[in-house]
Amino acid sequence: MKNKYAKGILALVGLIVISQLAGIFSGMLSSSASSSSFKATYSELNQPSFSPPSWVFGPVWAVLYTLMGISAYLVYKKGIKNPDVKAALIFFFIQLFLNFLWSIIFFGLNNPLLAFAEIVILWGFIMAMIISFKKVSSTAAYLQIPYILWASFAAILNFAIWIIN
Numbered sequence: 001m002k003n004k005y006a007k008g009i010l011a012l013v014g015l016i017v018i019s020q021l022a023g024i025f026s027g028m029l030s031s032s033a034s035s036s037s038f039k040a041t042y043s044e045l046n047q048p049s050f051s052p053p054s055w056v057f058g059p060v061w062a063v064l065y066t067l068m069g070i071s072a073y074l075v076y077k078k079g080i081k082n083p084d085v086k087a088a089l090i091f092f093f094i095q096l097f098l099n100f101l102w103s104i105i106f107f108g109l110n111n112p113l114l115a116f117a118e119i120v121i122l123w124g125f126i127m128a129m130i131i132s133f134k135k136v137s138s139t140a141a142y143l144q145i146p147y148i149l150w151a152s153f154a155a156i157l158n159f160a161i162w163i164i165n
Contacts, residue, residue: 011076016069022096023065026103048160064150067143068096074140075133088132088140095125112162119155126151 075088099122106115126148134141 008077012070012073015072015076016066019065019069019072019096020062022100023061026100029104029108045161046164048157048164050160051157060150064147067147068092071133071137071140071143074137074143078136082136084132084135088129088136091125091129091132095122095129098122098125106158112158112165116155116158116162119151119158123148123151123155 072089072092075085075092078085080086080089098118102115102118102122105111105118109115126144130141130144130148133144
């Protein structure tokens with residue numbers, strides 16, 4: 001019994017860490033890949049009136065990545081041999097990869113238009129993940145509502161920044 005419990009805790013922590021690392025590495029790569037001072041001058045860009053202060057993004061993403069990991073664990077613990085679990089986790093890892101790419105495109109490549117196109121695709125994969133999670137665990141799906149809402153807001157913000165700059 002202890003071994004099963006320990007494996008469950010390890011899987012939960014592992015999925016949360018994987019999720020968090022996607023954000024951390026994306027941020028590191030986007031800042032090191034940037035050949036210009038775009039990231040440094042982000043605050044100098046024309047911002048839409050609804051743009052939150054920069055300090056909001058870190059805590060929001062930390063919570064969202066944690067919720068992603070918890071949700072993935074709730075799905076994973078239903079049994080990896082289950083085809084619905086496999087499909088849900090595939091969508092999870094695809095959207096996590098797309099999430100990882102967004103910062104690199106927006107900040108590292110200094111390309112808000114391409115980042116907007118990418119976030120639209122990401123949004124579709126987040127929805128696919130939520131739908132596939134729902135087949136396995138309603139709780140896992142509901143835990144992703146803040147993520148899809150934030151991604152929707154981020155897409156609108158990304159679009160507005162592209163338009164006004």
